[in-house]
Amino acid sequence: MIMEQEQAVICITHLPIVPHRRDDGHKGDYGHALIVAGQVGMSGAACLAGKAALRGGAGLVTVATPISIQPTIAAYEPSYLTLGLPETHGAIGFGALEAIHRALHVATAVAIGPGLGTAEPARQIVRALYRSLPIPMIIDADGLNVLAASGDDLTRDSGAGARIMTPHPGEFARLTGETTATIQAAREKFANEFARRHGLTVVLKGKETVVTDGYRMAINTTGNSGMATGGTGDVLTGLLTALVAQKLPPFEAAQLAVWLHGRAGDIAAEKHSQPGLIASDLLDYLGSAWLEIGA
Ligand SMILES: NC(=O)C1=CN([C@@H]2O[C@H](COP(=O)(O)OP(=O)(O)OC[C@H]3O[C@@H](n4cnc5c(N)ncnc54)[C@H](O)[C@@H]3O)[C@@H](O)[C@H]2O)[C@@H](O)CC1
Numbered sequence: 001m002i003m004e005q006e007q008a009v010i011c012i013t014h015l016p017i018v019p020h021r022r023d024d025g026h027k028g029d030y031g032h033a034l035i036v037a038g039q040v041g042m043s044g045a046a047c048l049a050g051k052a053a054l055r056g057g058a059g060l061v062t063v064a065t066p067i068s069i070q071p072t073i074a075a076y077e078p079s080y081l082t083l084g085l086p087e088t089h090g091a092i093g094f095g096a097l098e099a100i101h102r103a104l105h106v107a108t109a110v111a112i113g114p115g116l117g118t119a120e121p122a123r124q125i126v127r128a129l130y131r132s133l134p135i136p137m138i139i140d141a142d143g144l145n146v147l148a149a150s151g152d153d154l155t156r157d158s159g160a161g162a163r164i165m166t167p168h169p170g171e172f173a174r175l176t177g178e179t180t181a182t183i184q185a186a187r188e189k190f191a192n193e194f195a196r197r198h199g200l201t202v203v204l205k206g207k208e209t210v211v212t213d214g215y216r217m218a219i220n221t222t223g224n225s226g227m228a229t230g231g232t233g234d235v236l237t238g239l240l241t242a243l244v245a246q247k248l249p250p251f252e253a254a255q256l257a258v259w260l261h262g263r264a265g266d267i268a269a270e271k272h273s274q275p276g277l278i279a280s281d282l283l284d285y286l287g288s289a290w291l292e293i294g295a
């Protein structure tokens, strides 16, 4: 018998098939992405993730955020819904978990973390949802930082849905207890081992982003150094959540999301230069990236 640990990793080089939109499709067919993000001072992270989820094709998007920044986030983009959460000192507060649970019946995928903060309510909420949420969940930024503080305990209940983590090397270093330099010296190995051990899909960001579920691996070929600017990761989170909300399997969704995100970055750099590129430019060129792959 071949032990699980001994199974080879298959390298995938082709992009997954673009999700089909029927001629008579309606918004109920394309999922509802719920994005839990933002705190005072980081409303932008929630805005970028929310709008990216719309550009990713989700039928509906709700941005759940501390109530005092809800109007700011709603004013950025009228096409998503917003949900005001109970807060403490400008970040989500203890009552937020109940409010999120009430919103969950409509959601087909949840993202948590961009700009969320790491205070105790955020810790408890991220851990509770990570452990038991029955639908797919994308964990990014402070969502990852909170889980990193849990040590190696990333176990989930038997009914929990798929989990996708989107760390940059700094966040992955916190999750694994390694240094960033150690991670960067063997990105594929660390991402693969972590994904296999914890039964997750890992998206290890940076140049040549690694996507792996522990058994398959894809290395992204799009993107450029102009994307090393605040907020581009928040855009990826929203885009990926939209694809998962549309029922793409996690590995395929992650592969497609990083390709589209990087390609939008490449088009943005052609128009604005690498230094002139800002995260919201990616939102403007995601449509062009979609068209290049026949959407
Ligand atoms: N407009 C906004 O509201 C923004 C909010 N943000 C939020 O700010 C919070 C803090 O996130 P940050 O990522 O800034 O802070 P972190 O402290 O998590 O990460 C920054 C550090 O990680 C390391 N790192 C990151 N990428 C690396 C790479 N490719 N190679 C090597 N090392 C790398 C570097 O040491 C870097 O200084 C998060 O909640 C995030 O969502 C950011 O996304 C920026 C924009």
Ligand SMILES: Nc1ncnc2c1ncn2[C@@H]1O[C@H](COP(=O)(O)OP(=O)(O)O)[C@@H](O)[C@H]1O
Pocket (backbone or CB within 6 Å): 141, 167, 168, 205, 206, 207, 208, 209, 222, 223, 224, 225, 226, 227, 228, 229, 230, 231, 232, 233, 234, 235, 236, 261, 262
């Ligand atoms: N040099 C690079 N080449 C390709 N992609 C990059 C490069 N630098 C950054 N990126 C991409 O930009 C995004 C940055 O995300 P992240 O570090 O989480 O930023 P933030 O937290 O500010 O949103 C990731 O998707 C990453 O892959």
